[in-house]
Amino acid sequence: xxxxxxxxxxxxxxxxxxxxxxxxxxxxxxxxxxxxxxxxxxxxxxxxxxxxxxxxxxxxxxxxxxxxxxxxxxxxxxxxxxxxxxxxxxxxxxxxxxxxxxxxxxxxxxxxxxxxxxxxxxxxxxxxxxxxxxxxxxxxxxxxxxxxxxxxxxxxxxxxxxxxxxxxxxxxxxxxxxxxxxxxxxxxxxxxxxxxxxxxxxxxxxxxxxxxxxxxxxxxxxxxxxxxxxxxxxxxxxxxxxxxxxxxxxxxxxxxxxxxxxxxxxxxxxxxxxxxxxxxxxxxxxxxxxx
Amino acid sequence: xxxxxxxxxxxxxxxxxxxxxxxxxxxxxxxxxxxxxxxxxxxxxxxxxxxxxxxxxxxxxxxxxxxxxxxxxxxxxxxxxxxxxxxxxxxxxxxxxxxxxxxxxxxxxxxxxxxxxxxxxxxxxxxxxxxxxxxxxxxxxxxxxxxxxxxxxxxxxxxxxxxxxxxxxxxxxxxxxxxxxxxxxxxxxxxxxxxxxxxxxxxxxxxxxxxxxxxxxxxxxxxxxxxxxxxxxxxxxxxxxxxxxxxxxxxxxxxxxxxxxxxxxxxxxxxxxxxxxxxxxxxxxxxxxxxxxxxxxxxxxxxxxxx
Numbered sequence: 001x002x003x004x005x006x007x008x009x010x011x012x013x014x015x016x017x018x019x020x021x022x023x024x025x026x027x028x029x030x031x032x033x034x035x036x037x038x039x040x041x042x043x044x045x046x047x048x049x050x051x052x053x054x055x056x057x058x059x060x061x062x063x064x065x066x067x068x069x070x071x072x073x074x075x076x077x078x079x080x081x082x083x084x085x086x087x088x089x090x091x092x093x094x095x096x097x098x099x100x101x102x103x104x105x106x107x108x109x110x111x112x113x114x115x116x117x118x119x120x121x122x123x124x125x126x127x128x129x130x131x132x133x134x135x136x137x138x139x140x141x142x143x144x145x146x147x148x149x150x151x152x153x154x155x156x157x158x159x160x161x162x163x164x165x166x167x168x169x170x171x172x173x174x175x176x177x178x179x180x181x182x183x184x185x186x187x188x189x190x191x192x193x194x195x196x197x198x199x200x201x202x203x204x205x206x207x208x209x210x211x212x213x214x215x216x217x218x219x220x221x222x223x224x225x226x227x228x229x230x231x232x233x234x235x236x237x238x239x240x241x242x243x244x245x246x247x248x249x250x251x252x253x254x255x256x257x258x259x260x261x262x263x264x265x266x267x268x269x270x271x272x273x274x275x276x277x278x279x280x281x282x283x284x285x286x287x288x289x290x291x
Numbered sequence: 292x293x294x295x296x297x298x299x300x301x302x303x304x305x306x307x308x309x310x311x312x313x314x315x316x317x318x319x320x321x322x323x324x325x326x327x328x329x330x331x332x333x334x335x336x337x338x339x340x341x342x343x344x345x346x347x348x349x350x351x352x353x354x355x356x357x358x359x360x361x362x363x364x365x366x367x368x369x370x371x372x373x374x375x376x377x378x379x380x381x382x383x384x385x386x387x388x389x390x391x392x393x394x395x396x397x398x399x400x401x402x403x404x405x406x407x408x409x410x411x412x413x414x415x416x417x418x419x420x421x422x423x424x425x426x427x428x429x430x431x432x433x434x435x436x437x438x439x440x441x442x443x444x445x446x447x448x449x450x451x452x453x454x455x456x457x458x459x460x461x462x463x464x465x466x467x468x469x470x471x472x473x474x475x476x477x478x479x480x481x482x483x484x485x486x487x488x489x490x491x492x493x494x495x496x497x498x499x500x501x502x503x504x505x506x507x508x509x510x511x512x513x514x515x516x517x518x519x520x521x522x523x524x525x526x527x528x529x530x531x532x533x534x535x536x537x538x539x540x541x542x543x544x545x546x547x548x549x550x551x552x553x554x555x556x557x558x559x560x561x562x563x564x565x566x567x568x569x570x571x572x573x574x575x576x577x578x579x580x581x582x583x584x585x586x587x588x589x590x591x592x593x594x595x596x597x598x
Contacts, residue, residue, distance in 0.1 A: 003423035010417035011429055013410040021438050021470035025447030032450055094332035102582050103343040109581035111531040113549040114570040118346045121563050129349055134367045177589040226440040226535040237557040247442055264446040271443050278438050
């Protein structure tokens, strides 16, 4: 006990910060999810699990949940496949490689809101530059173009494209770091045995990337599940709930409807989903014991 | 468990390069690469370069167009005239007080970074250097915060900050940004501290230096790269934070640029050239900062779990 007291001045501030800004709000969120809170914020007493019943009973709940799964699975899978290819390229020697690596960092450092805004603008009918490009190359017939950002389905699809784009840098860099731990001898041995490039990659390099890949996937799942800005910008102005995920729905409860009790209930569900994903992933994929 | 593996590797490899930092890539040469595959790599590199820079080039070219040009039915890829004056006029638009938003973004990011440094540095040092009961619990707690994100906690934070009376203040977002970037900072600095051989400390202590003096005079110069990485990462992450700011800051002037710019979407006539001008101003400095710590970016993010 005495050594803990001695450590307190060093770790105390960090513990206090985590306790007040992470742990306490989690507790408060669970508590609020069982309360009836008025739009002006007055707590009118406990209602048991009624808020959860209301959230799950909402017509769009199951479609939203299904869409969230699609959102996470598609974005993370595409990100992983593209990042593996990108990392393989960036691990090879060629003139200008450093410049290309720096370019890959740009979406990582940039505000996701701003990256999404430029895509949103590009897809606008008539004056959007992506839309206009598609007209110029003959993929679209009229300059009005397809109302990409006006329809829930297409806006959601483009949001996924943006989500993959902004997830690539972190994933690519993590895999690159993994590639640098692959001993050159193992690759050369495979070459001497007559394996070609693809075969060497699949049977020698890829298995050694398991640690880097599983960590990158775990962090991506958490980030993509919790992602708000992309959908907020791309689909936020579309009426209805046809492009919502759990995360955007929480913010609709909180901001549009000012129902903090329902928002808390859905947040609790989202929080438990994240905890469950991490737990299952850590249990079966064991990313934390690799490397 | 994660914490245990971290333990074994960091203490076991004292003296080797800090595990938080990605090892320098081996020197690659292009000497023995056949010309064909070299050209293929060059081509691939060029495609990657263009694709990753394209959105930001569109932004840049758009930022110097006139409103009429950026909203013209047959849009131009490159600006017909370069209106650099947009970068002066854009700050006074009716949608949002952009100058105040810039100040808010700066103040919140700077203060959050300082707070993270003040809180994480001692914790990283002490946990890397000393064994004590509750140490593993503490490190586990730090990992857990990396798994949670502010977006999922906003409803709780909202109610908490109302109760405390700091809703819609810079302080609220300083605390949130600091708390959620703490784990990166602790892990990256922890791994640097752990990379310094203990004998260095012991030698200093024999010469009569106290714990604090050992930290400031002996260790700090050696962990400097870790500190820079933590500082840059926290600053950039706070700079771009969106979800919590959206809910916790309600007055337009208090909001950061990330939130302010979303107000242009869905306007009857969005001033896209201004949106892009502000975006360029907001993006260029943080991209340069990130490039400076490029080699160590991965370390802090995955150090907690991988190493």
